[in-house]
Amino acid sequence: MNIIVLSWRYLWSRPLAASLNLLLLALGLASISFVLLVSQQINRAFERDLAGIDVVVGAKGSPMQLILSGVFHIDAPTGNVPLAAVKELEKNPQVAKVIPISLGDSFRGFRIVGTSLDYIKHYDAQLASGALWARPMQAVLGSQVARQTNLKTGDTFAGSHGLGGGGEAHGQTPYAVVGVLDASGSVLDRLILTSTESVWKVHETDTALDAEDQKILEEERELTLALIQYKTPLAAVTFPRFVNATTEMQAAAPALEITRLLSMIGVGTDLLKALAGILLLTAGLSVFIALWSAVRERRADLALLRMLGAPPRKIAGLLLCEALWLALLACVLGVLAAQGVMAVAAWALQAEKSVVIGAFVWPIELIVVPVVALGVALAASALPAWEAYRVSVFELLQSR
């Protein structure tokens, strides 16, 4: 007989009450865990896709829209910019690297992105099969695209106009799949990558009426936007101002815009946290009431323990141990439930071709959950334990 076994038996001597309390506390802890996991995952997804991109240059409009469309591929672009203007920026001494991005077409909801091979290198993506493109009209698929469209190396497909799917099909200019990327957890997973020239080719042959028309189109070639890496951090002070003031384009700093976005989402997660907190408080209160009433029900039993010679601290320890059992079980159940919901959310977001979040990650922030559970257990058992101290053995043994 020891306190751990004894408290376990006492806990389950009232199975219904114990189960209900366990459920309540687990729900409270699950909501806390879920909010923690979501906010951590969203932050990480943003950070991963943003890494190494100092500034995004594109058509004037909302800077946040430019970032969302150009970096995360979850919004429509602000418009197009002339290729010549971007070429001009490449010559700027503050610029280390320019990755062109051309949007416009999609295949079954996945964006076809005209870019350079630098884009793949930037995210350190590795080929799962096939090769990178060497000529226009060759395409490399992100892992999720390959999985959901069942396309593989050697297949061909025709893009359709627009980013949402359901647009006019570019049937005359099919793409050949030459490679499939490994999953990298970055935005590349849900993109179809090809050379910038492919995107031009699709639209020019589609709309050009004659050779002269074709030539004019070629001179007026455009990009959607460009991802730029600086040579020196100092460029962050002058380069965006230079672009915004002297060109028809705008420069948006992703770090700035995402901080703004996260602070807007932050209000939402704060609200969620508050709700989870209220749920937890309710659960804590119910555990408290349950322990309290358990102590009242068992007052005579506790008095008998005193009669048998157990000092008050031993009885207080027993009650505390019972609460700790509840906390431990609720902790395990709560975190598992949150991870389960998270896995479903990750699957759903992936199906919607939205931000990629990972399931079953264990961020250090989750340490909050056992700490909170412990706190609830301690608080809930403190008063009953104190009551056990004051219990009048004689009167309780008399009560019948």
Added chain:
Amino acid sequence: MISSRQLSYRYANGPALDFADLEVAQGGVLVLGGASGSGKSTWLALAAGLLQASSGDMLVAGQDLKRLDKVDSDAWRAKTIGFLPQKLHLSTALSVYDNLALAQWAVGQKTDDKSIHAALAALGVNDLSERKPTQLSGGQAQRVALARAVLLQPQVILADEPTASLDDDAASAALDLLLGTAARLNATLVIATHDSRIEKHLEAVSRPFSGIKLASSPINTGVRRS
């Protein structure tokens, strides 16, 4: 050995009880009689160190209870007193065996398998050790409670109304069990009761027991010695 002199206890906002001087030798039997509310249970609680006397002396197994503070009294009570309350308070969350193990846990002893089974066997309930208290008959439950009370081989056994809810045969059996157990351990036995059957029974079997005292009430008016 128990002796009380000039003992009185005052309940807060309640009656004041002045007790007759009582004395019983080690291994003797003392019966506290009298109607409900005459102070029997209070006297038992004073003897067990559960209550502190307002004045007077209570000497139990060589210990002056005035000199015990609250923490000491728990440890002292555990090794000296075997208490059989009227309501048995067997924990329904635990098996019969674990109810006895609980008594050892309460005083910080390791579970001693041998002594638990010996205590159960001495009262003829060892084969019930895996049952829950809810699966026991009244008589079986009382045997288990007695086994628990005497598990730590106390020098004093205090029994509060041990026959109150039993029929004649069961009451006799319960008394024989108490007397037999006390004799086996050479423990002083104090029975608080208003059950007249006990007096008759004890008179019938009194010869082997020395020092039986029958008090019609512990209150300072009627102490009757046999």
